[in-house]
Amino acid sequence: MPVDPQLRSLNIDIPAQPEALVKLSLLLADEDVNMQALSGLIESDMALAAAVLKAVNSSLYGLSGRVQSVQQAITFLGTREVAAVTFEMGLKAVFPAAPELEPVWERAGVRGLLMGRIGQALSVDPWAAHSAGxxxxxxxxxxxxxxPDRYRPMITTASSDEELLFLEHQEFGVSHDALGAALCESWGLAPAAVHSVRYHVIVNTTRELPMQVQRRAICAISALANALIVDPDTLDDVARAVAPQADLDVTMVLRGTRRVKEQIEAAVARSAG
Structure with missing residues (x-):
């Protein structure tokens, strides 16, 4: 998909999707995903396969015993979560390694897992939810x-994403939410995921879902995941605010989100034990 011409005029480069992820997207487009083909594709890139195995063996997934192959990872975690971890590693690889970005990638892994599993619990497009996260x-x-030299002071000193957006607009004429959405669109993510990325700061700040977006459930799931990560005590209030705007039942949303939280906490506890 084309990048917004207005963004192109700013001369900020949107990195192209790595070839392995292009092929992975084509495989995932098939309703009956070939697991052998999927594992073979990931394992054909040694660096990517190693990064995927390192990720799935982390405490976040809490698997009993060490997973030795991508095929094993798919068996234990399922196609979607392994594909999402592959996208996570592929996304990280197109950017420079920098200490300032490590918290971004750490949050991405946790938020993606949370959103994918909440989406699954609520029967709301788990792949779109996971990729949006x-x-x-x-x-x-x-x-x-x-x-890097101009952006480093902003990303390290801004007290909130809302403040960061203001600083970005002042310095670059564009903010990270718009650029993130442009990257998602150019990499072929689902429109619901693109919209969630584009409006996540506004949603998390105001608890108001964008009226111009037709399918708002992914935006709602983003707000729920943010509440779990930033301040779990606000979960009930966030759910009651966003669920009706996305035509979701508040009780079902709270039950599903809490169940996902408990599953991930239990996985981490098992791994630590």
């Missing part, structure tokens, strides 16, 4: 890649 802050990496 992974890509939510990727616009920060785009700006860091574009102008």
């Amino acid at each position: 992974l890509f939510e802050e990727c616009g920060k990496a785009v700006l860091f890649r574009h102008a």
